[in-house]
Amino acid sequence: MCYSAQVRASYKKYVREWGADISIKTFFKLYWDRSQGAKIKIPKAMDTAFTEPETDGEREIKLLIDQFNAQQAAKLEEELFKQRKRLADAERALQTKTTKAATESKRIATDKVEWILGKLSDLRRTELIDEDSRIFPGWHTPVMVIKDGKRIVVPMRYQCRLAGKPAFYDTKYPGTYNARRDGLEGFWREQFGASHAIMIANAFYENVSRHKMEGRELQPGEKEENVILEFRPKPTQDMLVACLWSHWNEGDESLLSFAAITDEPPAEVAAAGHDRCIIPIKPENVDRWLDPKLSDLAAMYAILDDRQRPYYEHRLAA
DSSP, X not given: OOOEEEEOOOHHHHHHHHOOEEOHHHHHHHHHHHHTTOOOBOOHHHHHTTSSOXXXXXXXXXXXXXXXXXXXXXXXXXXXXXXXXXXXXXXXXXXXXXXXXXXXXXXXXXXXXXXHHHXXXXXXXXXXXXXXXXXXXXXXXXXXEEETTEEEEEEEEESOOOTTSOTTHHHHSTTTTEEEGGGTTTTTTTTTTTOEEEEEEEEEEEEEEHHHHTTOOOOTTOOOOEEEEEEEEESOOOEEEEEXXXXXXXXXXXXXXXXEEEEOOOHHHHHTTOOOEEOEEOGGGHHHHHSOOTTOHHHHHHHHHSBOXXXXXXXXXX
């Protein structure tokens, strides 16, 4: 399962290198919904792509981003004031008498102050770091599809809610951010051969048991420990990850969402303790993948087989 990925969160990568158009209305709706209180998670790198807008549509999106960031900063600063007061109160109480309650209050307030300062620093930081391009299930990121014969960049949620299914499928099937290859004609039969997408990523992250990562059995009495591994192709390169997507509607609600297709892992990923891997397809197969024919699923499987096969180095994720 690709539970997290480091992606090309700027739509400009798709526009510049693939000649794709941007669905500016779809981007605007996403940012508008977030500004109205919808719980939408967007990586900082996706926001940053609109820092220097060139069109009216981009300027409108930048305004929404700036307003949202100002609101977030105000909320954080308000909470920072509360926690600093709590910390000061606890320190005064401890000067008189050491109590468990005051000690615990000081610890919690200290941790929260540190966390809030970190959030404010990230919010105001203009220089991007790797974490700014990392997505998790439920986060939105640009993907590329074909519409009316043209490559289009649209923002979609990384966790696919199938069209026609109830919204509670998000919790009933929380693993729908990945589409297993052996289930493409089962659970994913409405999407496979019909609605394909490409996500550009250069690393993915997996939950792995420590003892499996170390290539050993659990010791007597040892509890299983989870670690997060970063897998990155060597040399570092952008991967064109094969995905499926769906357009879900219910009443006035609408959601574009996608899942990355996974398959059996290469030897080095399996040796690190994980049993799945994304499928990076070759550049020459992109258009055929994005414009599939339901009557020729064999051709789609052939594209998945004729994949890029980089060597994945791994390390413990920070």
